[in-house]
Amino acid sequence: MKNSASIVEDTEENRQICRKYCGICPTCKHNSLEKYQPDVLFCARGASSAPSQKEMNCYCPACEIYTKHSLVIGHFCFKRE
Ligand code: SF4
Ligand code: SF4
Structure with missing residues (x-):
């Protein structure tokens, strides 16, 4: 309840879930996001520090x-x- 319902926690479990989507999405592959921090779970940990980002399809809605x-x-x- 309250605001906690909308906050994504930075846990190993959530990182594993995220890798199923971010890890295979075109944006991640095109920009090699796994080489930069944060490398996964961007909705909890913030945007990637990768340079020259090009936005492509996002798998988050799945x-x-x-x-x-x-x-x-x-x-x-x-x-x-
Ligand atoms: S575009 Fe969406 S699915 Fe792809 S890496 Fe970024 S946040 Fe993850
Ligand atoms: S919503 Fe997107 S960034 Fe957040 S865990 Fe899912 S795939 Fe990763």
Whole structure:
């Protein structure tokens, strides 16, 4: 309840879930996001530090964390907040 329902925790379990989507998405592969920090779970850990990012398809809407936390839009690897 409250705001905690929308906060994604940075846990190993969540990282494993994220790798099923971010790990195979075109944006991740094109930009080699796995080589930069944060390397996964961008919705919890923030945007990637990778340079020269090119935005391609995002697989976040298929992810169970995305649904569970009622996230919107996706492309968390690019967001600057
Ligand atoms: S946040 Fe979206 S676009 Fe970025 S790596 Fe993950 S699935 Fe791909
Ligand atoms: S919503 Fe996107 S960034 Fe967050 S865990 Fe799922 S695939 Fe990863």
